[in-house]
Amino acid sequence: MFKDITIGQYYPANSPIHDLDPRTKIVYTFVYIIVLFFANNIAGYAIALLFLALLIYLSNIPLKFVFKSVKAIIIIILITVILNVFVTPGYILFKIGPLKVTDAGLINAAFMAVRLIMLIIGTSIMTLTTSPISLTDGMEYCMRRIPGMRAYAHELAMMMTIALRFIPTLMEEADKIMKAQKARGADFETGGIFKKAKSVVPILVPLFIGSFKRADELAMAMEARCYRGGEGRTRLNELTYQKGDTVAYIVTAVMTAMIIASRFLLLLNIPMK
C-alpha cells in the first residue's frame, strides 16, 4: 500500500520549466515573492499575473493541480479578506450592524486575496516542477552562496537526502508492523478518534526503535565509505546552467523591473486607468 508513494507534490512532466536548473527556480520564486509585495496597483498585479500565467502555461501542469494548493489556504484568504473589508477606514458604503464596509476596504481585500493566491500558486509551481532531490541540490548550491551558511549547506542537504531515501523504507516497515499487530488481534479501524490515536502507539514505538538502529548502522556504513562531511567532497552530477536558465534569469529581471516601474509610474501620477 505504501510502495510507490510520492513525496512532496512533484508532478513529473516534460516541460521547459521542469528542465530548468533548480537554482534558477529557487531564485525566481524568491524574487517573485518579494516583487509581489512591490505591486500596489492594477498595472503591477496585471504584470505579475501575466508572468504567472506564462509560467503555468509553459509548465504543462493541469490547472487542477495548480489550484489544489490554493484550497489549502482558502481559510487564510477568507480571514484576510474579512479583516480587510471591515477594518480599513474610508468612504462607508454600507453597514452590517456595527461593522462598516468601506470602498478602500473592498479594494484592499481584493488586492490581498489576489496577492495571496498568486503567491501560493507561484511557489507551488516550483515544487510541482522540481523533484525533491533536485530541490535539495538547488538549495544546497544556493545556501553555499550565503556567507556563514556554507558549512551548514552540505549537512542540511545530506539530512534531506537521507530523509527522502528512508521515507519509503520506514513506510514499508510501518506497514509490516501494522500487519504483524493486526495478525495478533490489534484493531486499528473501529472506535473514536482517541481510541484510534491510542492504537497507533504500538506501531510508533517499534518504528522509532527500529529507525534508531537504522541510523546507527547507516552512520557506520557511511564512515566505512570514507564519509567525512562536506569538505573536499566532489559530485557525480554537478548542477550546470543551460540556455533555458539564461532566458529564465532575463525573464525574472524583466518582470522585476516592470513591477517596480509600475509602482513609480503611479507615484509620478501618470494616469493608469
Add this chain to the structure above:
Amino acid sequence: MQKAIQVKNLCYKYQKDEEELTAIYDMSFDVYEGEFLAIIGHNGSGKSTLAKLLNGIIKPSSGDVLVYEMNTKDEDKIWDIRQKAGIVFQNPDNQIVATIVEEDVAFGPENLGVEQKEIRKRVDEALETVKMSQYKDRKPHQLSGGQKQRIAIAGILAMQPKCIIFDEATAMLDPSGRDEVLSCIRHLNKENKTTILYITHYMEEIVDADRIIVLNKGEIAMQGTPKEIFSQVEPLQQLQLDVPNITKLAYMLKKEGINIPDGVLTVDEMVGCICR
C-alpha cells in the same frame, strides 16, 4: 605472497552494564593478497566485531591490525585504510545513502574527492561489474534484497579497494538473492583479483574458499582449506556449526564402514567416490 591484512595479537574488550566483556581474545592471522578467505563462526563468536576492527571503525583494545602496512590506530591513515579495505554490511537497506542508484554508487568516490569525470567512469564500471547497469536510474526501495546488496558492493567497488570485507552480506537475503550476491563476489575474486574476506555462518557458501578460519568465543578454533576443515565433522558440530549436507553424508557413510575419503565437498565429488 604479499599480505593484504595482518592481525597481530588482537584483543577487543567492551563495556556492557559495567561489566567488561572480551569479544576478541589474542587473535593473530594474515590475509594474503588475492585470496578468498572465509571466516565462520556462530552467533557471538566475534565475527562482526572482527569485521569492524579490520577497517578501523572500532579500534583494538590491544594488539594491531595492519591494512597494507597501515595501522588502523593511525588516525592520519584511516581514510586510506577504508579506501583500500571496503566493507559490505548485513542489512542492504541501511547502507544505501542516496535516493538514486547511481548516486549511491558515487557516494564513496565523492567522499574521496575524486574528479567528476573519473567518478562517472568508476560508477559505470562498478555497476557493470555487478550487472546492475540497467537499474542505474532506479530508486533503491524499488529493488530486491539481492539487487540492493549488489548496489552496496558496487558502491564499495567504486572506491577501487584492493580488499573487500563481507560481514554476513547474505544473511538477510532469500536463496536466489544469496546466489546472485555470491556469484558476484566469486567473479570479483577470480576476474578482478580482489582480495575477499567473507564472514558468514552458512557453511555451504564457503566450500570453494581458498582458506577458512573458524572462530569460537573470540578465538581461532580451526584454520585450513575447506577440505581440511570440513573433514572434521565432530569438532565442527561441537562448535554448533553445520557441515554441508554432502560432507555430512560422506561422514555418515564412512562411519558405516564404506571407504570414502575425508572432506567430500560437492555432489560431483561424491558421485566420483561412490562410483569408483
